[in-house]
Amino acid sequence: MGWWNPSSKRMKATTLVNGDRYRAMITKFFIPELNCHDVQELWFQQDGATCHTARATIDLLKDTFGDRLISCFRPVNWPPRSCDLTPLDYFLWGYIKSLVYADKPRTLDLLESDIRRVIADIRPQMLEKVIENWTSRLDYIRASRDGHMPEIISKM
Numbered sequence: 001m002g003w004w005n006p007s008s009k010r011m012k013a014t015t016l017v018n019g020d021r022y023r024a025m026i027t028k029f030f031i032p033e034l035n036c037h038d039v040q041e042l043w044f045q046q047d048g049a050t051c052h053t054a055r056a057t058i059d060l061l062k063d064t065f066g067d068r069l070i071s072c073f074r075p076v077n078w079p080p081r082s083c084d085l086t087p088l089d090y091f092l093w094g095y096i097k098s099l100v101y102a103d104k105p106r107t108l109d110l111l112e113s114d115i116r117r118v119i120a121d122i123r124p125q126m127l128e129k130v131i132e133n134w135t136s137r138l139d140y141i142r143a144s145r146d147g148h149m150p151e152i153i154s155k156m
Contacts, residue, residue, distance in 0.1 A: 019054040026060060034064075041068070045086065048072035085137060087130045095122075 017025070034042070044065045046052040053072050061069050070076045099118045105111040 017051055019051045019057055022051040022054075023057055023060055026057075026064075031064060043068040043070060045070040085134075085141070087134050090137075091130050091133075 042065070044061055046061075048071075051057065058069075058071065058073070061071070067076070096115060096118050100111065100114040103110075103114055105114050
């Protein structure tokens, strides 16, 4: 798993994320950013990546979010084979990857440059459509009342 903070000056593309690094990102970047906003009722959602589900990681997140944590094995379980509900998962990463790898970057500097270019070129109108799609997904899920979610949701 890789990670990128879009507000940072430099991407850290050469380091893989393990449990220690993930917790460091949470404590050094994410929690301080949260503290700048009024987010008492914020829910935190993550998938089942090993660095996400390590006991120390879950303990750290429970200290911050209490029972408002959606993750594999703790407190609200991330359902297996669940559809991706966040625009980052169902749209942004695939969109960026499709455009970045079309240029076949040959170095990390070119890769970073292409990622930054693609993100900078995303227009507000596109993001509005993505958010409309997101609210449609949420409405669809509410209407299903925790029932089986057909594959159609991944194509909405």
